[in-house]
Amino acid sequence: MASTAMLALLVVLLLPPITLAGDVPGFRTALTRMQPYSPGKYSAAVHRDRHRLTFLSYASALGAGRAAATNSSTSIQALLEYGAGGYLMNLSIGTPPFTFQAIVGTGTDLTWTQCAPCTKCFPQPKPRLFQPASSSSFSKLSCNSSFCQSLPTSFRTCNATGCVYDYRYGKGYTDGYLAAETLTIGGKSFSNFAFGCSTENGLDNSLGVVGLARSLPLSLVSQLGVGRFSYCLRSDDGASPILFGSLAKVTGGEVQTTPFVRDPADPASPFYYVNLTGITVGSTDLPVTSSTFGFTQTGSGGGTIVDSGTTFTYLAEAGYAMVKKSFQSQMGNLTMVTGQRAGSFDLCFEVNGGDVTVPKLVLHFAGGADYDVPRPSYIGAVRVDSQGRATVECLLLRPAKEDMSIIGNMLQMDLHVLYDLDGEKFSFAPADCANI
Ligand SMILES: *[C@@H]1O[C@H](CO)[C@@H](O)[C@H](O)[C@H]1NC(C)=O
Ligand SMILES: *[C@@H]1O[C@H](CO)[C@@H](O)[C@H](O)[C@H]1NC(C)=O
Ligand SMILES: *[C@@H]1O[C@H](CO)[C@@H](O)[C@H](O)[C@H]1NC(C)=O
Ligand SMILES: *[C@@H]1O[C@H](CO)[C@@H](O)[C@H](O)[C@H]1NC(C)=O
Ligand SMILES: *[C@@H]1O[C@H](CO)[C@@H](O)[C@H](O)[C@H]1NC(C)=O
Numbered sequence: 064m065a066s067t068a069m070l071a072l073l074v075v076l077l078l079p080p081i082t083l084a085g086d087v088p089g090f091r092t093a094l095t096r097m098q099p100y101s102p103g104k105y106s107a108a109v110h111r112d113r114h115r116l117t118f119l120s121y122a123s124a125l126g127a128g129r130a131a132a133t134n135s136s137t138s139i140q141a142l143l144e145y146g147a148g149g150y151l152m153n154l155s156i157g158t159p160p161f162t163f164q165a166i167v168g169t170g171t172d173l174t175w176t177q178c179a180p181c182t183k184c185f186p187q188p189k190p191r192l193f194q195p196a197s198s199s200s201f202s203k204l205s206c207n208s209s210f211c212q213s214l215p216t217s218f219r220t221c222n223a224t225g226c227v228y229d230y231r232y233g234k235g236y237t238d239g240y241l242a243a244e245t246l247t248i249g250g251k252s253f254s255n256f257a258f259g260c261s262t263e264n265g266l267d268n269s270l271g272v273v274g275l276a277r278s279l280p281l282s283l284v285s286q287l288g289v290g291r292f293s294y295c296l297r298s299d300d301g302a303s304p305i306l307f308g309s310l311a312k313v314t315g316g317e318v319q320t321t322p323f324v325r326d327p328a329d330p331a332s333p334f335y336y337v338n339l340t341g342i343t344v345g346s347t348d349l350p351v352t353s354s355t356f357g358f359t360q361t362g363s364g365g366g367t368i369v370d371s372g373t374t375f376t377y378l379a380e381a382g383y384a385m386v387k388k389s390f391q392s393q394m395g396n397l398t399m400v401t402g403q404r405a406g407s408f409d410l411c412f413e414v415n416g417g418d419v420t421v422p423k424l425v426l427h428f429a430g431g432a433d434y435d436v437p438r439p440s441y442i443g444a445v446r447v448d449s450q451g452r453a454t455v456e457c458l459l460l461r462p463a464k465e466d467m468s469i470i471g472n473m474l475q476m477d478l479h480v481l482y483d484l485d486g487e488k489f490s491f492a493p494a495d496c497a498n499i
């Protein structure tokens with residue numbers, strides 16, 4: 064008898080605790096960069112960003128449609144994530160837990176993975192695909208569930224399969240159905256987590272997405288009720304910490320804070336918009352006005368987002384032109400490089416292995432938050448010699464294709480950034496990410 068009771072107790076102790084929505088536990092896990100950054104080899108990253116920008120502008124254009132829709136419960140959110148320059152997180156679903164890697168999507172609400180049986184799935188490393196039939200906690204979500212109702216009507220079908228989504232943009236698409244499962248992340252388990260089981264995929268590199276978009280019903284941060292999360296991206300190739308709930312806090316004397324803002328023409332946008340109010344290059348304050356990086360006056364568009372899936376930083380044309388001109392005029396004693404040796408960048412200079420002094424770059428955000436960008440986050444070696452020493456360095460900021468500006472992940476390196484959804488604010492401080 065006693066031993067049976069002991070055994071039962073042991074089993075209970077060994078099972079991960081199931082947390083119900085409402086509790087707000089703190090937990091942490093790690094992010095790994097999908098692609099390494101190698102000095103001299105930025106052209107692949109530029110190429111990946113090009114796809115990312117197309118995706119973001121598509122998602123932003125959907126926002127225009129979202130604004131036109133009268134019913135916010137049928138608002139359009141980006142379900143996909145093209146984040147090939149971004150980060151991967153490990154998470155588990157099911158009982159017993161099935162672990163998979165997924166792209167962290169700060170512009171996406173739905174968390175999804177590939178499920179068997181699959182009509183067309185990308186090959187996944189072992190243990191292959193999630194098998195719903197092998198999990199005791201799996202259930203399909205019915206069409207009348209609030210999560211199903213929160214999917215855009217144009218991408219949703221209800222039939223005998225359940226709540227079916229079919230989302231596509233350009234050549235990319237993912238189709239599947241909504242389900243509920245036990246989610247295990249950072250050692251904590253949450254029951255009845257709504258996610259997408261994709262059974263047909265046509266999106267390069269995407270085995271799944273972790274949806275960390277702003278508080279939308281399906282977003283992981285909303286479902287787990289964590290209220291805030293933070294991450295610190297390492298500039299070396301080590302795993303970068305990401306923290307949720309009460310563990311997510313940025314401390315120290317150097318913390319800067321700016322409010323998140325919303326696009327007045329598209330308040331339901333999944334993107335994390337900040338108000339970039341000024342830029343200082345060296346000793347020059349650029350003549351930035353509220354229209355340089357702000358929302359466009361007419362309809363949806365413009366604005367500045369913080370994005371984990373874009374590598375470089377993209378500034379709206381007029382703002383980029385100011386930055387470039389100011390760097391050029393303060394770098395008169397350097398030999399500029401153009402043409403093929405500059406690759407995809409347009410402000411490059413000879414360094415010949417030496418450590419060249421460049422003007423400081425400071426970004427100013429509403430509320431008095433200043434970001435004194437570390438040199439390696441905005442100047443990079445685009446050409447190296449046979450010993451790996453830099454011969455040509457370039458400004459890693461680039462002109463945006465559309466009017467939306469994007470603060471990419473290189474600019475966020477060695478910085479602990481906090482997305483405080485409850486407080487509607489964004490904080491950051493320089494940090495040694497390996498020791499967070
Ligand atoms: C995620 O899981 C993979 C495969 O098990 C492992 O190689 C990798 O180190 C894990 N990543 C992190 C950040 O824990
Ligand atoms: C908005 O959506 C809700 C829930 O789906 C529905 O009951 C309502 O009729 C819709 N309103 C409009 C104006 O379409
Ligand atoms: C949804 O529909 C199912 C079956 O039709 C029903 O059993 C369930 O109670 C409904 N749920 C809600 C939230 O209405
Ligand atoms: C439900 O709709 C999807 C998408 O149109 C389709 O692929 C699937 O076969 C349908 N399921 C059933 C049972 O008809
Ligand atoms: C951004 O900040 C500027 C200066 O404080 C202000 O004029 C502008 O209205 C702000 N924009 C938004 C969208 O809050």
Ligand SMILES: *[C@@H]1O[C@H](CO)[C@@H](O)[C@H](O)[C@H]1NC(C)=O
Pocket residue numbers: 396397419420
């Ligand atoms: C260019 O001039 C600045 C300021 O006069 C100086 O600090 C820097 O070392 C010079 N750079 C080169 C490559 O000569």
